[in-house]
Amino acid sequence: MAAEHLKCKECGAQYALEALYVCERCFGPLEVVYGRPSPADVGEVRRRIQGGPQNIWRYADFLPLAGGPPGPANRRASRTGLPAGCTPLIRADRLARRLGLGEVWVKNDAANPTHSFKDRVVSVAAARARELGYEVLACASTGNLANAVAAQAAALGMESYVFIPADLEEQKVLATGVYGPRLIAVRGSYDEVNRLCTELSGDREWAFVNINLRPYYAEGSKTLSFEIAEQLGWELPDRCVVPVASGSLFTKVAQGFEEWLDLGLVGGQIPRMNGAQAQGCAPIASAFADGQSICRPVRPQTIAKSLAIGDPADGPYALDVARATGGGVDAVSDEEIRAGIALLAETTGIFTETAGGVTAAVLAKLAERGDIGESERVVLFITGDGLKTLDAVRGTFTTTEIEPQAAAFDAAVGAPVGV
Amino acid sequence: MAVTVKIPTQLRAAADGAAEAEVEGETVGEVLDDLFERFEELRERISQDGGELRRFVNVYVGGEDIRFLDGLDTPVADGAEVTILPAVAGG
Numbered sequence: 034m035a036a037e038h039l040k041c042k043e044c045g046a047q048y049a050l051e052a053l054y055v056c057e058r059c060f061g062p063l064e065v066v067y068g069r070p071s072p073a074d075v076g077e078v079r080r081r082i083q084g085g086p087q088n089i090w091r092y093a094d095f096l097p098l099a100g101g102p103p104g105p106a107n108r109r110a111s112r113t114g115l116p117a118g119c120t121p122l123i124r125a126d127r128l129a130r131r132l133g134l135g136e137v138w139v140k141n142d143a144a145n146p147t148h149s150f151k152d153r154v155v156s157v158a159a160a161r162a163r164e165l166g167y168e169v170l171a172c173a174s175t176g177n178l179a180n181a182v183a184a185q186a187a188a189l190g191m192e193s194y195v196f197i198p199a200d201l202e203e204q205k206v207l208a209t210g211v212y213g214p215r216l217i218a219v220r221g222s223y224d225e226v227n228r229l230c231t232e233l234s235g236d237r238e239w240a241f242v243n244i245n246l247r248p249y250y251a252e253g254s255k256t257l258s259f260e261i262a263e264q265l266g267w268e269l270p271d272r273c274v275v276p277v278a279s280g281s282l283f284t285k286v287a288q289g290f291e292e293w294l295d296l297g298l299v300g301g302q303i304p305r306m307n308g309a310q311a312q313g314c315a316p317i318a319s320a321f322a323d324g325q326s327i328c329r330p331v332r333p334q335t336i337a338k339s340l341a342i343g344d345p346a347d348g349p350y351a352l353d354v355a356r357a358t359g360g361g362v363d364a365v366s367d368e369e370i371r372a373g374i375a376l377l378a379e380t381t382g383i384f385t386e387t388a389g390g391v392t393a394a395v396l397a398k399l400a401e402r403g404d405i406g407e408s409e410r411v412v413l414f415i416t417g418d419g420l421k422t423l424d425a426v427r428g429t430f431t432t433t434e435i436e437p438q439a440a441a442f443d444a445a446v447g448a449p450v451g452v
Numbered sequence: 453m454a455v456t457v458k459i460p461t462q463l464r465a466a467a468d469g470a471a472e473a474e475v476e477g478e479t480v481g482e483v484l485d486d487l488f489e490r491f492e493e494l495r496e497r498i499s500q501d502g503g504e505l506r507r508f509v510n511v512y513v514g515g516e517d518i519r520f521l522d523g524l525d526t527p528v529a530d531g532a533e534v535t536i537l538p539a540v541a542g543g
Contacts (some may be wrong), residue, residue, distance in 0.1 A: 332520070346541060439485055
């Protein structure tokens with residue numbers, strides 16, 4: 034399945050596979066179109082996946098690289114750069130019981146090289162940027178992307194420019210700066226950083242992964258769906274709960290499932306797609322609730338900074354996906370987000386960042402509302418690590434401090450039974 | 453009243469290659485109309501039939517998204533900068 038061209042999602046105009054992201058005719062977004070393999074090839078595609086490396090390049094048939102996976106010619110050895118993917122899918126029975134659900138799985142994508150799903154999209158964008166001859170990687174980031182771009186550039190020996198809002202969590206700033214990028218803190222919101230970078234990208238010969246390389250970048254998110262299907266034994270879940278910021282991850286996860294259904298690699302039907310936003314930045318959840326097909330931009334105010342995109346580029350498509358699959362888009366408060374982080378940590382041993390608190394809290398909300406059937410197999414998407422947003426859990430538990438004496442310990446927690 | 457409109461790379465072919473244009477107008481709508489007078493091809497690229505902007509077009513006055521202001525009725529001061537950008541970036 035080779036990538037054939039870029040196509041406008043709005044008017045269908047076609048473009049060559051270059052660093053383009055906007056249709057010149059109608060300003061719609063461009064996406065990658067692949068040649069369709071014949072059904073007879075399905076077995077061969079499956080064998081290629083199973084024989085592929087333990088990272089996203091095992092799905093190279095569904096990714097937009099002209100030369101196949103990067104690295105040595107042998108696809109089994111595609112381990113150059115900073116490969117992402119093949120993260121754990123964990124059956125979370127204790128979480129399911131707590132919420133009164135039948136079957137819940139957690140896709141822990143914090144287990145990527147820079148601890149978020151952004152390593153997937155950046156791997157694809159960086160590989161394509163190199164094919165197109167770029168020497169500089171750049172991005173507008175809410176934090177996780179900053180980590181991923183700086184690290185991937187370091188691994189590939191590329192220069193990088195990383196633009197972040199100046200008020201970003203310190204952990205995310207430190208975990209970016211360490212890789213040696215040119216780090217630009219912009220006094221403004223993410224949407225302002227994004228506007229600035231969109232403007233800059235027109236006049237600089239840089240690969241802005243989420244701007245001029247966005248059609249390729251976005252494709253990387255499909256590998257989450259492929260992995261989940263493969264990890265479930267070539268079956269699809271019934272429902273996915275996914276964090277939503279720009280809407281790109283959400284729509285591409287659905288597209289990944291669709292591509293495998295169309296090809297016959299899996300059977301059944303597309304999972305219900307539930308999007309998760311924070312109430313302090315819920316343009317897509319609001320549009321869903323109001324029955325709108327476009328989103329009104331908002332000024333974000335939430336502890337879930339990695340989801341704080343007030344002007345979501347893929348908002349209309351995320352709404353289409355939620356409605357077409359019988360899912361939805363819900364929003365939760367900062368209090369519910371903190372409770373979501375604690376719920377996941379206490380029942381699964383997974384410590385997630387605020388975005389994961391958002392998805393866990395939305396899962397709890399759906400369960401409480403009775404939206405999830407007893408026999409449903411649900412996958413909760415955890416896309417980032419709790420160590421990135423430590424402030425969110427500060428002060429949520431107590432520590433017992435004692436003198437280094439047994440008597441002090443007994444006094445604090447109670448003497449041993451029978452003494 | 454002279455206003456500077458910054459034209460994104462993707463639209464410059466339809467604007468004789470210009471990266472910006474000096475136009476007249478007291479609101480965003482008037483500024484864009486004057487721009488379309490000069491470069492007729494731009495009209496259909498970023499506007500819909502009813503005159504509203506297409507859904508993936510963002511317009512800023514002095515860096516502020518006009519959807520937070522009064523949309524096409526947003527006043528534009530003499531010497532202000534109006535920026536047109538694609539809305540499909542980021543995330």
